Amino acid sequence: MLQEMELLFQNISPDAPFDTIKDAIINENILNKKSISGRNKTFSFLKRMYGLDDSIPLYRVFRYLFTHYEKEHPTLTLLYALARDKSLRISADYILSLDCGTQARKDDLIQTLTQNLDGSFTDKTLKSMAENLLSSWTQSGHLIGKGKKNRTKSTSGPASFTFALYLGTLIGFGGVMLMRSPFISILDLSDTERDELFHSASVMGLISYKSAGGVIEITISDLIRSLGGV
Incomplete structure (x- = not known):
């Protein structure tokens, strides 16, 4: 649904209230x-995946980053959906386990799901779910191909890196352990790329980063924290 989110924010004010967004999608x-x-x-799908409601703190953070960092839309959208959707989080274990160039197989993903x-899903529903999940991972840049989808290295930037760090803090990660957050693992970063993003995100004022004697101190910017109600 990356295309829908981009089209949505191109046509309405990013801070539009929920009822305005609903009217724009359904009536307009x-x-x-x-x-x-x-x-x-x-x-209904966008509401479930993204909230679309300014009263949701995480939506406010996502909306700000999404509207200010256009080149990072694919990864930002995936990260936000991961925070809200269990099936997407389950599929992450399978997708991230694949080596680059390896085919992502629908049957293997169905087995993972x-x-x-729980056992309440029919075979038809699981098949549809797997197809939609593979599409999501393709839109995010983790898979490539139309019919046959192969694992590829995704790209990210300082905004998505900051968002991943922020999401990690919300589930209890801090300091050096933030690098083990499941949201950071989504970014496919080498150690060098991670250090470069620490620097660029810090220069841009998205985070404050200090490292000395093996101790890492990471502080999310006041703006992001205030949007998230922290």
Whole structure:
């Protein structure tokens, strides 16, 4: 749904309230869906995945980064969805386990979902879920290809790095342990790339970063923290 989120924020004010967003999607059809049912289905999905509500602290952080760092839309969107969607988090274990160039197989992903979700999903639902998840990982840059999808190295920047750090703090990671956060692992960073992003995010004022004697101190900027209600 990356394309829908980009189109949404191109056509409405980023700080538009929930009811305005709902009206724009369903009644004004700003996402160019062919039917009323398509509009309703898209709105329901976007609401579930992204909240679309200014009263949600994490949505405010995502919206700010998304509207200010256009080149990082794919990774920012994936990170936010990961924070909200269990099936996407489950699929991450499978996708990240693949070496670059290895094919991501739908049947293997279905097996992963079956093993980690409750038994209330039909085979048809699991198949559809796996197809949608593979599409999400393709949009984020972790997979490449149309029919056959192979693992590839994703790209990220200082905004998505900051967002991943912030999400890590919300689930209890801090200091050097932030580098072991599941959100950081999504970024496919080498040690050199990680250090470069620490520097660039710090220069841009997104974080404050200090490292001395093996002790790492990372502070998310006051702006991001205030948007997140911290």
